[in-house]
Amino acid sequence: MLRKRNKGISKEQATAIVTKEAERVTDQDIEKVLAKSEEIRRRFAIGGPLGKFVEDFKLLMAVVKDYRRGKYRKIPFWTIAAIVGALLYVLNPLDLIPDFLPLVGQIDDAAVVAACLLMVRQDLHKYKKWKIGNPE
Numbered sequence: 001m002l003r004k005r006n007k008g009i010s011k012e013q014a015t016a017i018v019t020k021e022a023e024r025v026t027d028q029d030i031e032k033v034l035a036k037s038e039e040i041r042r043r044f045a046i047g048g049p050l051g052k053f054v055e056d057f058k059l060l061m062a063v064v065k066d067y068r069r070g071k072y073r074k075i076p077f078w079t080i081a082a083i084v085g086a087l088l089y090v091l092n093p094l095d096l097i098p099d100f101l102p103l104v105g106q107i108d109d110a111a112v113v114a115a116c117l118l119m120v121r122q123d124l125h126k127y128k129k130w131k132i133g134n135p136e
Contacts, residue, residue, distance in 0.1 A: 025080075034065065048103045059128065063124065089109065
């Protein structure tokens with residue numbers, strides 16, 4: 001779970017970060033996440049604390065892409081903003097725990113992604129059902 005461990009962050013802290021980031025998301029931030037999707041994907045793919053969220057990352061990017069393209073709009077903007085905010089947080093190397101610290105630097109990123117997934121899980125579930133019925 002997301003309990004405070006060593007230099008980690010608590011579930012409450014991670015949830016507060018997602019909420020704060022989501023409140024600031026703009027259309028330009030959505031574009032930035034889409035443009036930097038490969039860089040963000042690499043951060044998940046290197047293993048460590050973010051490694052367990054590789055499949056979730058694919059789903060998060062898919063819903064943002066489908067939202068931006070206008071293919072799937074049955075989702076609150078706040079959900080998209082929370083996802084984009086969490087992914088921008090992962091992209092930021094100088095967040096709560098700087099990413100240049102091996103493995104430890106990803107602990108806060110992983111906690112923020114986990115909090116985001118919990119916060120938007122119902123909307124993601126609906127999106128997954130829609131996506132299965134609407135393959136590209």
